[in-house]
Amino acid sequence: MRLIAGELEPTRGEVTTFIDMTFYQQIAPIDEQNGAANLDGELLSRLAVPKNEVDTLSGGEQTKYRLAQLLSNYRLGLLLDEPTTHLDAKGKQQLIEELRYYYGTLLFVSHDRAFLNALADKIWEIRDGQVIEYKGNYEDYVNQKKQMELTKERDFQNYQKEAARLEKGILNKQQKAMQAAKVSTKNKQKNIRPSRLSSSKQKDTVQKNLHRQAKAMAARLEQLVEVKPLQKAITIDFPKHASAEIHNAYPIRAEELTIAKGEKVILNKIDFQLSLGRKVALVGPNGAGKSTLLNAILAKHPQIITSSKAKIVAYEQMAYQFTENTPIIDELMHTTDWQEPTVRALLNNLGFLPSAIYRPLNRLSGGEATRLAIAKLFTQPSNILLLDEPTNFIDLATIEALEICLKAYQGTVLFTSHDQQFIENVADEIWTLDEGKLNQT
Numbered sequence: 001m002r003l004i005a006g007e008l009e010p011t012r013g014e015v016t017t018f019i020d021m022t023f024y025q026q027i028a029p030i031d032e033q034n035g036a037a038n039l040d041g042e043l044l045s046r047l048a049v050p051k052n053e054v055d056t057l058s059g060g061e062q063t064k065y066r067l068a069q070l071l072s073n074y075r076l077g078l079l080l081d082e083p084t085t086h087l088d089a090k091g092k093q094q095l096i097e098e099l100r101y102y103y104g105t106l107l108f109v110s111h112d113r114a115f116l117n118a119l120a121d122k123i124w125e126i127r128d129g130q131v132i133e134y135k136g137n138y139e140d141y142v143n144q145k146k147q148m149e150l151t152k153e154r155d156f157q158n159y160q161k162e163a164a165r166l167e168k169g170i171l172n173k174q175q176k177a178m179q180a181a182k183v184s185t186k187n188k189q190k191n192i193r194p195s196r197l198s199s200s201k202q203k204d205t206v207q208k209n210l211h212r213q214a215k216a217m218a219a220r221l222e223q224l225v226e227v228k229p230l231q232k233a234i235t236i237d238f239p240k241h242a243s244a245e246i247h248n249a250y251p252i253r254a255e256e257l258t259i260a261k262g263e264k265v266i267l268n269k270i271d272f273q274l275s276l277g278r279k280v281a282l283v284g285p286n287g288a289g290k291s292t293l294l295n296a297i298l299a300k301h302p303q304i305i306t307s308s309k310a311k312i313v314a315y316e317q318m319a320y321q322f323t324e325n326t327p328i329i330d331e332l333m334h335t336t337d338w339q340e341p342t343v344r345a346l347l348n349n350l351g352f353l354p355s356a357i358y359r360p361l362n363r364l365s366g367g368e369a370t371r372l373a374i375a376k377l378f379t380q381p382s383n384i385l386l387l388d389e390p391t392n393f394i395d396l397a398t399i400e401a402l403e404i405c406l407k408a409y410q411g412t413v414l415f416t417s418h419d420q421q422f423i424e425n426v427a428d429e430i431w432t433l434d435e436g437k438l439n440q441t
Helices: 041-046 059-071 089-100 113-119 138-188 194-223 290-298 328-333 340-349 354-358 366-379 396-408 420-426
Strands: 021-024 077-081 105-109 122-127 130-135 252-261 264-274 279-283 304-306 312-315 384-388 412-416 429-434 437-440
Touching: 021 059, 041 059, 041 089, 059 089, 089 113, 113 138, 113 420, 122 138, 130 138, 138 194, 252 290, 264 290, 264 429, 264 437, 279 290, 279 420, 290 304, 290 312, 290 384, 290 412, 312 366, 328 340, 328 354, 328 366, 340 354, 340 366, 340 396, 366 396, 396 420
Parallel strands: 021 077, 077 105, 279 412, 279 429, 312 384, 384 412
Antiparallel strands: 122 130, 252 264, 252 304, 429 437
């Protein structure tokens, strides 16, 4: 995106654009010089951007404001880097409607599958330094990938069958040649008549033919193009942490929980019971108080009753800086009671190759550090996980791996998310928080 926007120079070659393009970056300050007076008023209204001072806007409201700044000035090209970050469900739908009627060239990066399905008519996948193009939206891309995997699996099976057939044929010809050699040698050692000598010569000819056939098969075997098997994730079967047993049917509950900030009531006399072993999605518009509720649970608010045996682990995005030179596998094994094969399976599902688990922590990329933070979330002894927008800032492969891990986790989970697909794939229950009230479904 930065190369196309002209912010980076390529090492070799060149990037040429023939239209003016505007670049929306995922994390950037608001341009306060381009204030609301200079923006499209109808667009601000449609995106529900409040008229507050800029420094009082929430993360989602800031995203909407920056998008309004971008869309108020029409350009023939738009580059959008994760434009749905921090947006609630309503905000995402509003943005989709705006972009549906944009008739320029749109190139965007997103890990929101619903957003991709609504807008994309072509997918560019960057893999191994190459750009691979797929026609259609994200669902079409997934189906094409599955078909490619089926084809690769079939090619691998055919390769194995042909290689096994040739190896068996070579062995068979070699064994027959050895038998012919034994018969020929035995006959030569006897006092035999000329007619029998001619028979021995025939045996020699048969032996040579068998060697030639075996050699031809060996040549065909060498010429076979090797097809490698698909790398499949190791199945995860999470054991319960021995030190985190809990039997309370409702490990966390609240009665008439009220939280205010100044004169503004964030949570107004809400009641809830978090059932043991359930995966609960906490949804609601930006600023509804979802993070406030999670923080209140973590802080052991006096109106929240928590089981004495509750072991809560929380995920905080973008808060991981690893400076030690400890290998990844050692870091996890020091803080868990799981066996190493289980930890390895978890790392495998999170995209760490077997050779990568010995990489020092201080050499991890940002994405690898995030995936390690997710791994630590599960390996630490716990029976309750609190996750605040865990899908922000992670790629699609990691989101799908996180879904698998959460479904395999045997404890209780309460999470916030604006990713509808993630919610559908993980949640047993959905709690909606809006205007200070909590509705459980």
